[in-house]
Amino acid sequence: xxxGLFSDIHANREALEASLAHARAxxxxxxxxxxDYVGYGADPGFAVDTVMREVELGAVALLGNHDAAIExxxxxxxxxxxxxxxxxxxxxxxxxxxxxxxxxLTFEDNNRLFVHASAHAxxxxxxxxxxxxxxxxxxxxxxxxxxxxxxxxxxxxxxSPTGKIAGFQPVQAVEIPLLAQRRWLVVMGSVxxxxxxxxxxxxxxxDTERNALIYVRVPYDNExxxxxxxxxxxxxxxxxxxxxxx
Amino acid sequence: xxxxxxxxxxxxxxxxVDPLExxxxxxxxxxxxxxxxxxxLMKIPLLRPGEDPLTIIGYEVEQMILPRLTGPHVPRFxxxxxxxxxxxxxxxxxxxxVKSLLEKTPLPSTEVAAIGAMIAFALHDIHRQHxxxxxxxxxxxxxxxxNAVLIDFGLSRHDQLPDLVQEExxxxxxxxxxxxxxxILGDRSDPRSDLFALGVIMYFLATGERxxxxxxxxxxxxxxxxxxxxxxxxxxxxxxxxxxxxxLRCLEVDPEERYATAAQLAFDLQHPDQxxxxxRAARLKQDDTITVGWRRLRMWRNPPVSxxxxxTTHLANAPIVLVxxxxxxxxxxxxxxxxVAVRRxxxxxxxxxxxxxxxxxxxxxxxxxxxxxQGRNPHLGRLVGLKHWTRAIPLAPDRIxxxxxxxxxxxxxxxxxxxxxxxxxxxxxxxxASMLRRYLGSVSAHVVAEAPCTVTVVxxxxxxxxxxxxxxxxxx
Numbered sequence: 001x002x003x004g005l006f007s008d009i010h011a012n013r014e015a016l017e018a019s020l021a022h023a024r025a026x027x028x029x030x031x032x033x034x035x036d037y038v039g040y041g042a043d044p045g046f047a048v049d050t051v052m053r054e055v056e057l058g059a060v061a062l063l064g065n066h067d068a069a070i071e072x073x074x075x076x077x078x079x080x081x082x083x084x085x086x087x088x089x090x091x092x093x094x095x096x097x098x099x100x101x102x103x104x105l106t107f108e109d110n111n112r113l114f115v116h117a118s119a120h121a122x123x124x125x126x127x128x129x130x131x132x133x134x135x136x137x138x139x140x141x142x143x144x145x146x147x148x149x150x151x152x153x154x155x156x157x158x159x160s161p162t163g164k165i166a167g168f169q170p171v172q173a174v175e176i177p178l179l180a181q182r183r184w185l186v187v188m189g190s191v192x193x194x195x196x197x198x199x200x201x202x203x204x205x206x207d208t209e210r211n212a213l214i215y216v217r218v219p220y221d222n223e224x225x226x227x228x229x230x231x232x233x234x235x236x237x238x239x240x241x242x243x244x245x246x
Numbered sequence: 247x248x249x250x251x252x253x254x255x256x257x258x259x260x261x262x263v264d265p266l267e268x269x270x271x272x273x274x275x276x277x278x279x280x281x282x283x284x285x286x287l288m289k290i291p292l293l294r295p296g297e298d299p300l301t302i303i304g305y306e307v308e309q310m311i312l313p314r315l316t317g318p319h320v321p322r323f324x325x326x327x328x329x330x331x332x333x334x335x336x337x338x339x340x341x342x343x344v345k346s347l348l349e350k351t352p353l354p355s356t357e358v359a360a361i362g363a364m365i366a367f368a369l370h371d372i373h374r375q376h377x378x379x380x381x382x383x384x385x386x387x388x389x390x391x392x393n394a395v396l397i398d399f400g401l402s403r404h405d406q407l408p409d410l411v412q413e414e415x416x417x418x419x420x421x422x423x424x425x426x427x428x429x430i431l432g433d434r435s436d437p438r439s440d441l442f443a444l445g446v447i448m449y450f451l452a453t454g455e456r457x458x459x460x461x462x463x464x465x466x467x468x469x470x471x472x473x474x475x476x477x478x479x480x481x482x483x484x485x486x487x488x489x490x491x492x493x494l495r496c497l498e499v500d501p502e503e504r505y506a507t508a509a510q511l512a513f514d515l516q517h518p519d520q521x522x523x524x525x526r527a528a529r530l531k532q533d534d535t536i537t538v539g540w541r542r543l544r545m546w547r548n549p550p551v552s553x554x555x556x557x558t559t560h561l562a563n564a565p566i567v568l569v570x571x572x573x574x575x576x577x578x579x580x581x582x583x584x585x586v587a588v589r590r591x592x593x594x595x596x597x598x599x600x601x602x603x604x605x606x607x608x609x610x611x612x613x614x615x616x617x618x619x620q621g622r623n624p625h626l627g628r629l630v631g632l633k634h635w636t637r638a639i640p641l642a643p644d645r646i647x648x649x650x651x652x653x654x655x656x657x658x659x660x661x662x663x664x665x666x667x668x669x670x671x672x673x674x675x676x677x678x679a680s681m682l683r684r685y686l687g688s689v690s691a692h693v694v695a696e697a698p699c700t701v702t703v704v705x706x707x708x709x710x711x712x713x714x715x716x717x718x719x720x721x722x
Binding site: 156158160161162164166168171174176177179180181182 | 303306407409413
C-alpha cells in the first residue's frame with residue numbers, strides 16, 4: 001500500500017489541492033498529515049477543512065507547533081510567524097479550532113513513528129537540522145523509521161548497524177529503499193512553504209510493503225498563493241518565500 | 247551462531263544445490279527454485295561478530311543497488327533475505343572470470359583491446375544507470391561470448407541514493423592494485439575512477455604485471471598520485487603504441503586527462519587505427535626522480551580538488567556524435583548546413599567526440615570491385631573528402647575520427663554503427679524530397695525511425711538571396 005505523507009501545508013490552498021490531486025493520481029490510498037496546517041498562508045480554513053474531511057475518511061493527522069499556537073499562544077515564535085498566527089486565529093471557526101486542539105503529537109504503526117518535529121520531546125518542537133539533532137530523535141524511539149517535517153527542507157538521516165549517522169539530500173522522484181538493517185529518520189519537505197530553493201510542493205510517498213520512499217515534487221500555482229498572501233495583508237516575506245522557495 | 251548450511255537445505259523457497267568457492271566476505275551457493283529455470287546463485291554475507299563493518303555495509307549496498315540495475319552487463323537480481331536471515335539471490339553467470347586469464351598473460355594486444363572494450367561497454371551501461379562500480383578488478387568481471395558482466399556491487403555507489411560506504415569508512419575503500427587516485431583522496435563520485443581500474447586491468451593483461459604493484463595498506467596507495475607506472479611497452483615490447491596510449495590515458499592521475507566516458511574508451515579500442523598518438527605512446531621508461539619529486543611537491547601543495555557533478559550530467563557532457571556525410575558535389579550546400587548543425591551540437595559539450603561517417607554504397611547484385619579504374623582504393627578518396635569537410639568543425643583532431651562504411655543499405659549501416667559504438671546523437675542531412683524518395687523512403691527517415699539515440703535531420707534550402715540556410719528537426 002502506498003501512503004502519502006503531507007507536512008507543513010501552512011494554509012496554502014493551491015499547493016494542497018495540487019499535491020492531493022497528484023497523490024490520488026499516483027495510487028496513494030492512505031494519508032498521514034504531519035502537522036502545521038495553518039500559519040503563513042492565506043487559506044487556513046480551507047486547509048483545516050480539507051484535513052478534517054480526510055481524517056473522517058481514515059487519514060491520520062498530527063499536531064504541529066503552528067496548530068498548537070492557535071490555542072496556546074505565540075510565545076516561542078518569531079515575530080513573523082506570530083503575526084501570521086494572530087491573523088489566522090479569528091479566521092478559524094470554533095469547530096476548526098477544536099479539531100486542531102484535539103490532534104495527537106505522535107502516531108505509531110508497524111515499527112514506524114510519525115511526529116511533526118522530532119521523536120525527542122515532541123512538544124518541544126526541536127528542529128532536525130544536523131546529525132546531533134537527528135541523533136537525539138533516534139535515541140528517543142525504537143521505531144525503525146521515523147517520519148517528521150517542521151524544517152521545510154527535505155533530508156534523510158540514517159543510522160547504520162554499526163552506529164553511524166549520516167544525512168542525505170534526497171533526489172526528487174527517485175525511489176529510496178529504507179533498508180531493514182538500518183534505522184531511518186525521514187524529514188519531509190513542506191507542502192505549502194518549501195525552503196530548499198525549489199518552490200514546488202513536496203510530499204512523501206511510502207510503499208509500506210517494500211519499505212520504499214519517494215520524495216515527490218509537485219509544481220503548483222504559487223503565484224496565486226503568493227498574491228493571496230500579499231492581498232491578505234500578511235507579512236511580505238511570506239509571499240516572497242512562496243515564489244523563491246526559500 | 248547460525249547452524250551450518252548444507253546441501254538440500256531450503257531457505258525461503260531456494261534449495262541449496264552446490265557450494266561454490268567462498269570469498270572473504272561471503273559464502274556462495276548455487277540454488278534452485280521450484281518452477282524457475284534461471285540459473286541462480288545465493289550470496290550469504292559472513293556477518294560474524296567482530297567482522298569488518300564493511301561486510302555488513304557491502305551487503306546493504308548490494309541489496310540497494312543490484313535490484314535497480316538491468317541489462318546484459320549485470321546479474322539479474324532475484325531476491326533478498328530479511329534482517330534475520332541475510333542473503334541475496336541473483337542470476338548465476340556462466341562465463342570466464344577475467345581473473346582466470348591472468349595466468350595466461352601477457353595476452354596479444356587485439357585480445358586485450360577486445361576485452362577492454364567489452365568491460366568498457368559494461369561500465370558505460372551501469373554508469374548510464376547512475377551506478378559507479380568503484381571496485382573493478384579481474385575477479386569482478388565475467389566474460390561471456392558477447393559481453394562482459396560486472397559482479398559484486400558491495401563497494402558501489404548509486405548517484406541518487408545515500409552512499410553507505412562513504413559514511414561508514416574512515417579512509418579510502420577499494421582494492422590496492424586497482425583503486426583510482428581520486429578515490430584514495432576520498433572522492434567516490436567520478437565515473438572515471440572505474441576507467442582507471444580498467445586501465446590497470448588492461449595493463450595487467452598486456453604485460454603480465456600490475457602497474458602499481460599490490461599495496462595492501464592504504465598508506466601505500468597514495469604513491470600512484472606522483473609516481474607514474476613503467477610504460478607497458480617498457481615491460482612488453484610487443485605492446486603496440488596505440489594500446490599503450492589507451493592504457494596510459496586511463497591511468498592518468500587527473501581524471502580530466504582520462505577518457506571522458508567508458509563509451510569513448512570503447513570507441514578507441516574498437517578503432518585502434520584512429521587513436522591519436524601522443525607522448526604517452528612513445529614512453530619506454532618511467533619519469534626521472536626530479537620530475538616525480540616536483541610532482542609530489544605540487545601534489546602536496548595543491549591537492550587536487552574534486553569537481554562533483556551528477557553522473558548523468560557528466561555523461562551528457564561527453565557524447566559521441568555521429569555525422570553522416572554524403573560527399574557528392576551536388577550536396578555541398580547540404581554539407582555546409584550539416585557542419586553548422588554539428589557545430590551547434592558540439593558548442594555546449596566540451597568533451598564530445600565526433601565520428602564522421604561516409605557510406606560506400608555497394609550494388610545489391612553485382613560483385614563490386616575494390617579498386618577504381620585507376621587502381622586506387624575508393625576508401626582513400628572518401629577519407630580525404632571527410633577530412634576536408636571537418637575543416638569547418640572547430641574540434642581538436644584527437645576528438646574526430648573518420649569511417650567509411652560499405653554496404654547496400656546506408657541507413658542500416660548508420661543505425662548499426664550507432665548501436666555498436668553507443669553513439670548519443672546522430673546528425674544526418676536530408677537530401678531533398680523527390681517523388682522517388684517519398685516512395686522508397688529516405689535514408690534520414692529510416693535513421694530517425696530506428697536509431698537508438700537522438701537524431702537531428704538537417705535540411706538545406708536556397709533562400710531568396712540565394713544563400714543556403716539550414717534548419718533542422720530534432721527527434722529524441
